[in-house]
Amino acid sequence: ISQPYWQGQRLLISAGPTFEDLDPVRFLGNRSSGKMGFAIAEQAQKMGAKVTLIAGPVTLATPFNVHRIDVRSAQQMFAAVQAHYAQNAVFISAAAVADFALAQSSQHKIKKQPGQDGLTLQLVKNPDIVAWVAAQSDKPFVVGFAAETQNVLEYARAKLHAKKLDMICANQVGENLGFEREQNQLTLLSAQHEKILPTSTKSEQAQQLLAFIAEQQTSIKA
Ligand code: C5P
Numbered sequence: 150i151s152q153p154y155w156q157g158q159r160l161l162i163s164a165g166p167t168f169e170d171l172d173p174v175r176f177l178g179n180r181s182s183g184k185m186g187f188a189i190a191e192q193a194q195k196m197g198a199k200v201t202l203i204a205g206p207v208t209l210a211t212p213f214n215v216h217r218i219d220v221r222s223a224q225q226m227f228a229a230v231q232a233h234y235a236q237n238a239v240f241i242s243a244a245a246v247a248d249f250a251l252a253q254s255s256q257h258k259i260k261k262q263p264g265q266d267g268l269t270l271q272l273v274k275n276p277d278i279v280a281w282v283a284a285q286s287d288k289p290f291v292v293g294f295a296a297e298t299q300n301v302l303e304y305a306r307a308k309l310h311a312k313k314l315d316m317i318c319a320n321q322v323g324e325n326l327g328f329e330r331e332q333n334q335l336t337l338l339s340a341q342h343e344k345i346l347p348t349s350t351k352s353e354q355a356q357q358l359l360a361f362i363a364e365q366q367t368s369i370k371a
Contacts, residue, residue: 154363156197161237163244165205183207186243188351223275242279
């Protein structure tokens with residue numbers, strides 16, 4: 150697909166889950182596979198973009214000619230995004246960032262005590278990475294994701310405004326869609342536009358998403 154907008158354009162993408170360590174053998178994670186973010190990276194590269202992909206812990210091959218940075222925790226992802234956002238024209242935050250991390254992770258394996266019948270973990274809020282980028286004066290065009298099991302569009306619109314994003318991709322998860330699945334169904338929302346994509350593979354969703362960003366950006370500049 151010929152996409153003049155993406156030719157030579159710098160694109161930063163975050164993908165996958167984050168893992169928040171409890172101790173050297175345990176962590177809090179989520180079901181994100183990273184496939185959507187990796188599909189966007191692959192398609193954008195094919196359209197001519199210079200892609201940097203910040204990946205949480207996933208088992209996916211690096212797309213051809215994509216610069217990949219591996220991270221594990223939300224704090225590490227935040228540091229990598231902070232180091233790279235300013236060199237990019239567009240930031241797509243497809244990662245499923247953990248909302249909370251352990252207040253303290255244990256240096257040694259946590260042992261259960263004889264007779265212990267419960268365990269309380271103290272969690273602290275992680276930084277909201279995409280909202281942080283959107284608040285910078287030298288911010289790129291910022292695209293978020295909203296993966297929800299219900300009221301998807303309503304929640305997505307609220308996040309678009311609350312996080313001051315330029316665009317959000319509403320993502321119905323569960324059943325045969327979204328996390329850990331091959332197929333996806335995104336609805337693309339900006340302040341002025343709304344586009345419902347038909348259910349298709351993550352590669353096809355990625356192409357449509359990149360075309361939509363190009364349209365938005367071209368119309369802003371026109
Ligand atoms: O608030 P919620 O997690 O539902 O918002 C999803 C969007 O925010 C996604 O684009 C995700 O990558 C981003 N996010 C983030 N940092 C967080 C939480 C979410 O960048 N700590």
